[in-house]
Amino acid sequence: MGTKQTVSPKSSKTASSLKSQDSRSGSPSKLKANGSQPTANGRSSKEANILPPQKSVVVAYLCWLFGGIFGLHHLYLHRDRHAFIWWCTLGGYMGIGWMGELFLIPEYVRDANEDPRFVKEFVAKLQAYQKPPYSSKRFVGQVMIGHLFGQVCSMAIPQILIAGHDLSFLHWTIPLFVSLGVWLVGNVGREQGVWWHCLLAAYLAYPARYLIYDETYSLLLTGLISALTFDGVSKQWRRTPPRRGSPGARTFKLTTAVIIYAAFWGSFLYFNGTISDEDGGEVPIHEAIHNFLASAWWTDLKQALQDTYNYAQHHGWYETWKEVFESMDVDGERNSYKVLGVSATASQSDITAAYRRLSKEHHPDKVKDEAVRAQAHQRFIEIQQAYSVLSKIKSNRRRKNKQFQQDDAIVL
Numbered sequence: 001m002g003t004k005q006t007v008s009p010k011s012s013k014t015a016s017s018l019k020s021q022d023s024r025s026g027s028p029s030k031l032k033a034n035g036s037q038p039t040a041n042g043r044s045s046k047e048a049n050i051l052p053p054q055k056s057v058v059v060a061y062l063c064w065l066f067g068g069i070f071g072l073h074h075l076y077l078h079r080d081r082h083a084f085i086w087w088c089t090l091g092g093y094m095g096i097g098w099m100g101e102l103f104l105i106p107e108y109v110r111d112a113n114e115d116p117r118f119v120k121e122f123v124a125k126l127q128a129y130q131k132p133p134y135s136s137k138r139f140v141g142q143v144m145i146g147h148l149f150g151q152v153c154s155m156a157i158p159q160i161l162i163a164g165h166d167l168s169f170l171h172w173t174i175p176l177f178v179s180l181g182v183w184l185v186g187n188v189g190r191e192q193g194v195w196w197h198c199l200l201a202a203y204l205a206y207p208a209r210y211l212i213y214d215e216t217y218s219l220l221l222t223g224l225i226s227a228l229t230f231d232g233v234s235k236q237w238r239r240t241p242p243r244r245g246s247p248g249a250r251t252f253k254l255t256t257a258v259i260i261y262a263a264f265w266g267s268f269l270y271f272n273g274t275i276s277d278e279d280g281g282e283v284p285i286h287e288a289i290h291n292f293l294a295s296a297w298w299t300d301l302k303q304a305l306q307d308t309y310n311y312a313q314h315h316g317w318y319e320t321w322k323e324v325f326e327s328m329d330v331d332g333e334r335n336s337y338k339v340l341g342v343s344a345t346a347s348q349s350d351i352t353a354a355y356r357r358l359s360k361e362h363h364p365d366k367v368k369d370e371a372v373r374a375q376a377h378q379r380f381i382e383i384q385q386a387y388s389v390l391s392k393i394k395s396n397r398r399r400k401n402k403q404f405q406q407d408d409a410i411v412l
Contacts (some may be wrong), residue, residue: 013026052244055112060105073105075254077112078244082188084257085145111190114241122190131236132191139227146181146202146223152179154215156264156272160284175202175222182226186235192233200230231392252399333393348394355387 033146055077063073067089071083091098101108110118123134154373179198185194207227209218245253262353274282312320329335337344340354360366364377 041323052112052241053099055109057106057109059125060109063217064098064101064105068101069095073101073108077108078190078242078250079108079112080250081184085141085184085188087258088261089145089148092141097141111241126237126239126373134231138185138188138191139231142182142185143220143223145185146178146226147219149181150174150178150219150222151216151267152264154219155272158263160271162271171218172206174219175199175226178202178219179226180204184229186230187238190238191235192238193230195238196228197221197234198230202226209392241282248266331393332386332389336389339382339386340390348391350399351387351390351394355383358383 029144060073060076063076066072069086071086071091074080074086075084078158086092089097092100103116109115109116128291152175153174154171158167174179176199179202181197182198182202183193186198201224202225206218208221209215212218212221270286271284273285275285275288277283308324309371311323337346340351340358342354346354359380362376362379362383364373364380366371367376
């Protein structure tokens with residue numbers, strides 16, 4: 001007695017469409033006979049059948065533990081968009097998203113490895129849903145990242161005149177970055193969508209800033225409308241895994257994105273940032289940098305570096321570094337000569353005489369005033385240390401000279 005199986009109209013329709021698609025693309029035997037055929041993402045069927053290099057759950061968890069706040073585990077699993085989001089937000093807004101991934105790492109690894117278990121579950125989702133279902137987690141992430149990118153763009157616009165020009169008109173680029181944030185989150189993982197829908201929705205919603213005077217709420221509304229448009233119009237399944245780029249291409253893209261994002265923060269700090277002076281007043285950072293570059297300290301430092309470079313051009317870098325190292329007085333020899341008041345050519349007897357004289361003069365027992373005794377005690381310790389340093393250096397040099405003379409002695 002067999003079991004009766006029921007199939008829903010949606011699943012039967014999906015199965016028939018998949019069957020018709022297979023019939024159009026040809027049977028496996030025909031593909032084998034005709035050679036490799038390109039797939040939807042540009043890969044040949046032969047490339048699509050080759051499993052990617054397998055990733056380890058243990059390594060993924062180690063990357064998550066030690067560098068997950070910067071998206072290291074996502075880089076390891078070739079989830080570059082996710083990694084960039086984590087880098088911009090320090091693990092999903094100060095590690096909140098990073099901690100939430102504790103139990104998602106195995107699923108990420110199965111996705112990266114194209115594990116049969118993951119593929120089976122994903123095919124079941126494709127048959128059950130024509131488009132990805134609504135996810136509150138992803139939707140909130142789209143709104144938050146869109147709001148963040150828009151806010152960073154807004155802060156980076158100079159509030160002062162640059163070369164006599166007012167750059168406040170650049171605020172019209174804010175919807176562009178809001179839509180980029182929404183699109184970036186929407187294209188993480190096995191979901192994707194086009195960008196221009198988000199861009200159009202963001203620019204249509206942006207004029208609300210003239211009705212909502214609080215920029216926080218106007219940016220939030222722009223991100224919300226853009227995310228709703230993506231979720232309702234653009235979102236679809238990513239049916240084939242994205243083609244993995246070469247390490248050089250991935251590095252170039254990520255580095256470019258990081259530089260652009262960091263440049264916006266740099267613009268904000270330079271043009272609109274302030275620091276507090278000793279009187280509690282606020283000084284713009286660009287003015288503080290200009291004043292620092294015009295200060296006597298920086299001028300002297302720049303001249304010293306120039307003199308060092310010129311000296312190295314004539315005497316060589318080895319002699320230059322030797323002079324620099326000696327001027328640092330790492331062994332305390334020069335300071336010890338200064339404390340004892342003797343020259344660098346003083347003999348051991350001269351050093352001993354100066355030490356005895358200064359020790360008697362600055363001995364704490366000779367000071368009656370309690371307020372001055374602490375200072376005299378500190379001075380006495382400096383004299384003791386200076387004598388110890390010079391005696392040790394003189395002793396080492398005598399021993400080396402004696403050893404050198406013995407090595408070079410000529411035996412007749």
